[in-house]
Amino acid sequence: MIDKRQVRKAFDRAAASYDRAAVLQREVLNRMLSRLDYIKYLPDFIVDAGSGTGYGTRELAARYPDARILALDVAPAMHFHARAAVSPWKRLLQAWRNQTGYVIGDIEQLPVKTSSAQLVWSNLTLQWCNDIKQTFGEIHRVLQTNGLFMFSTFGPDTLKELRHAFDGIDQFSHVNRFIDMHDIGDMLVHNGFATPVMDMEYITMTYQDVASMMRDLKAIGAHNATLGRRRGLTGKAAWREVTSRYEKARVADRLPATFEVVYGHAWKPQPRTTIVTPELRRQLGLI
Numbered sequence: 001m002i003d004k005r006q007v008r009k010a011f012d013r014a015a016a017s018y019d020r021a022a023v024l025q026r027e028v029l030n031r032m033l034s035r036l037d038y039i040k041y042l043p044d045f046i047v048d049a050g051s052g053t054g055y056g057t058r059e060l061a062a063r064y065p066d067a068r069i070l071a072l073d074v075a076p077a078m079h080f081h082a083r084a085a086v087s088p089w090k091r092l093l094q095a096w097r098n099q100t101g102y103v104i105g106d107i108e109q110l111p112v113k114t115s116s117a118q119l120v121w122s123n124l125t126l127q128w129c130n131d132i133k134q135t136f137g138e139i140h141r142v143l144q145t146n147g148l149f150m151f152s153t154f155g156p157d158t159l160k161e162l163r164h165a166f167d168g169i170d171q172f173s174h175v176n177r178f179i180d181m182h183d184i185g186d187m188l189v190h191n192g193f194a195t196p197v198m199d200m201e202y203i204t205m206t207y208q209d210v211a212s213m214m215r216d217l218k219a220i221g222a223h224n225a226t227l228g229r230r231r232g233l234t235g236k237a238a239w240r241e242v243t244s245r246y247e248k249a250r251v252a253d254r255l256p257a258t259f260e261v262v263y264g265h266a267w268k269p270q271p272r273t274t275i276v277t278p279e280l281r282r283q284l285g286l287i
Contacts, residue, residue: 002130002176004074004106007221011052011075014221018053018081021219024205028152028261029056029123035263036063041148043067043118049107049139050074050125054082060121061100067119070112072105074128075221079104108135112142119148126153127178136191143268149193154178155200155260162213162257165245169238181262193266200262206254210243213257 011018044067048057051071061069073079079102086100105111107122108129120139129135139149156178163175181200188196207213249256 002128004128004130007128008074011073011221012077014219015053015075015077015081017219018078018221019055019085021216022052022055024203024259025052025124025220026055027203029059032121032123032150032152032263033059033063035150035265039148039265041119043148045117046070046119046121047072047110047112047117047142049110049120049122050128051082051102052078054078054085056121056123057082057100058086065099067099069100070117071100071102072107072110072112073102074104074106076104108138110138110142114141115144117142117147118144119150122149122151122153124152124154126151126184127158127176132179132184133187133191136187136193140192140268145268145270147268148265149188149268150265152261152263153184155181155262157202157258157260160258161246161249161255165210165242169242178260181264184262184264188264188266192268194269196264196266198262198264200260203259203261205257205259206251207257209255210246213255 043064046060046064046067046069048060048069048071051057051073054071057069057071060067071079071082073082083102103111107125108131120143122139126132126135136149143149158178159175166175181198185196185198205213205216207216246255
């Protein structure tokens with residue numbers, strides 16, 4: 001289980017340092033944007049669920065200048081930095097055109113009107129959800145018929161080197177758990193989405209040492225937020241053991257940090273209708 005209060009606090013604290021460290025997040029978002037080149041779709045109302053400091057919101061606004069965008073994030077400080085990144089004249093223009101709004105909220109309980117959005121966009125946010133089925137149900141609810149859900153998230157091999165280094169160190173969880181791509185596809189179908197398209201790739205970041213990697217994770221708010229985490233600091237002896245284990249993964253004088261990135265999109269289809277013929281009425285005992 002993810003401690004949502006811890007997630008909110010972590011991203012609030014990381015807001016000021018996020019953009020300097022979020023190299024991976026921007027790269028994944030850019031790759032998501034490139035996928036839109038193959039989808040001929042012009043949404044009028046977009047929900048950017050997990051908008052962070054607004055990089056994706058600004059890119060979507062540039063791509064769809066006539067669309068209204070709702071930037072939604074659980075951390076208030078993220079919105080503060082997102083608004084500050086937009087020039088004053090552009091903020092006035094957006095306000096005049098009613099283009100971009102900022103709302104504090106959780107993707108698992110979207111404060112969005114039913115059947116109102118044409119596109120729900122979510123970059124690297126689903127991994128912070130406790131109930132993916134509920135989240136997909138919420139996204140399905142707020143989408144209009146024929147609306148598009150497009151997302152990225154992390155798969156089970158993410159930070160596998162760090163997870164292996166912590167294996168058996170103590171009884172606490174140290175790395176968040178992530179859902180397999182095939183399970184995500186199944187849950188999309190279960191929640192009423194049609195023709196989900198899924199793919200995955202590995203992106204490897206490299207660091208000089210373990211401390212540098214942990215500083216980067218802290219700078220983007222990517223703390224371990226599981227309820228079974230250690231509440232205090234890991235002991236010096238245990239940390240030396242973790243570092244020693246991680247060093248075995250060193251390649252060409254750099255330490256790798258693997259991220260399994262899962263991409264997906266799916267549509268909200270037309271509701272199914274059943275034509276009740278006289279024969280079916282007889283079978284059902286209605287006549």
